[in-house]
Amino acid sequence: MFHSPMTAAYAPDEFDRAILAILQRDNTTAQREIAETVHLSAPAVQRRIKRLQEAGFIRANVAVLDQSRLGRPLTIMVEVRVSSEQPHRVAPFRRRVQDDPAVQQCYAITGDADFLLILTAASMEEYEAISERLFGNDDNIERYRTAVALSTLKRGLDVPL
Secondary structure: OOOOOHHHHOOOOHHHHHHHHHHHHOOOOOHHHHHHHHOOOHHHHHHHHHHHHHOOOOOOOOOOOOOOOOOOOEEEEEEEEEOOOOHHHHHHHHHHHHHOOOEEEEEEOOOOOOEEEEEEEOOHHHHHHHHHHHHHOOOOEEEEEEEEOOOOOOOOOOOOO
């Protein structure tokens, strides 16, 4: 995760929050349009966006793709429990998760499992290959439990502002 020394010293104000709300809905919105909406000049909006990026409030500018239209209709959640959470024992698993393009998100969690992964796959056969890559030859993986999404009720990364 990116943290800038400015993060602790810089607190977004109402204008920044309004800009962030617009950008998280559509970050291709023209700065001129943002400026009109939040009642600032376009150069002021540009400076604020730059400051928000440098301070780590804006982590990335990305396009959200339709995975089904791209041939990856399955969303799969996997709970993983490890035998040992010692850093040197978990490091190989963490590297595999970071490197695998099918893993969209991964969280270290509390409860019965240690990690929760969100994956995308083209088919169950592909998921079998993914699970073998991620979990197959790791004696520190105690167990993993899979749930396949039947439908999507909500998907997003919007942060309430």
